[in-house]
Amino acid sequence: MRKVILSLAASFDSLIEGPNGEIDWLPFNEEAGAIISTFLQEIDTVLYGRVSYEAWGAYTPPADSSDFEKDIYNTLDKMTKYVFSTTATSFAGNPTVVSSNVKEVVENLKKQPGKNIWLYGGANLITTFLNLDLVDEFRVAIAPIILGAGKPLFKDINHRVPLKLVEVKTYESGMIEVIYQRATT
């Protein structure tokens, strides 16, 4: 069965943005691009919260962007996209909008043939998915910094989620990537 994979980057203190939405502490270099490109090869579907989709779901890099950045968004453009929102019903790029029955929708999606499914975020959607036990795998790239303040990767999770360590990768930049599967209990 297809897996729902939460894949994103966080600081060592488990924050995904600084207090004013800053992501300048994340290296977006060729190494990071290669990690993302490799990941994109195994997925064909991307799940966004409303805010994340509005920021990045239909994003086109400017003409003077690096080749790897253009490649990434080019690849993302061909994916099937879902936006989870209870307030908005249509979005640029015409993704499928899910406004209710999240658990049923996602469980049904996982039963369909296809590659794996990327849970893109943001934080509210991650909370919803974790509380419904819909995340099968976690791939978190941890940046070598304590931000001190900002938006937590995990918040308002209403139960413990035991994990099974799959792999840890280290990178030249000092990033580490930790891969867990949800443990079967």
Next chain:
Amino acid sequence: MRKVILSLAASFDSLIEGPNGEIDWLPFNEEAGAIISTFLQEIDTVLYGRVSYEAWGAYTPPADSSDFEKDIYNTLDKMTKYVFSTTATSFAGNPTVVSSNVKEVVENLKKQPGKNIWLYGGANLITTFLNLDLVDEFRVAIAPIILGAGKPLFKDINHRVPLKLVEVKTYESGMIEVIYQRATT
């Protein structure tokens, strides 16, 4: 010069205790005992906050405890202990009590000959030390669990702390140990 090393265990969501102080999710087995014993060989001084010292600073394991647990507390007993407290002035076991001038006291301690220094915790003392830039190295054992709620390892840190990745170790139990040094900026 001696280093101040923050060494402790946290959940994957960077919590050190559950909402009611739970640490039952931490494996305290022979593997964990071996990690702690190895670490203790390179330190001779332990720094506690008041609450942590009162809970663990003068702790003696019960007679029916495992050998590795007794060994650990036996070794800890021979260490030089400091308690940082602005409210209490004496403690069981007669540690040195520091009530003010934290930065000067710690910088002076680092200049004295000796092995490395363990910043034991808890969370308030960690905050104080990070905000004063007194931590040289971080060794955090990350348990394979999302706790969802509890006490954060890092809170109220008033500036970013850039880190340099030194090493990542993985363990049979699914624990990973991440070692960083504070990056020189």
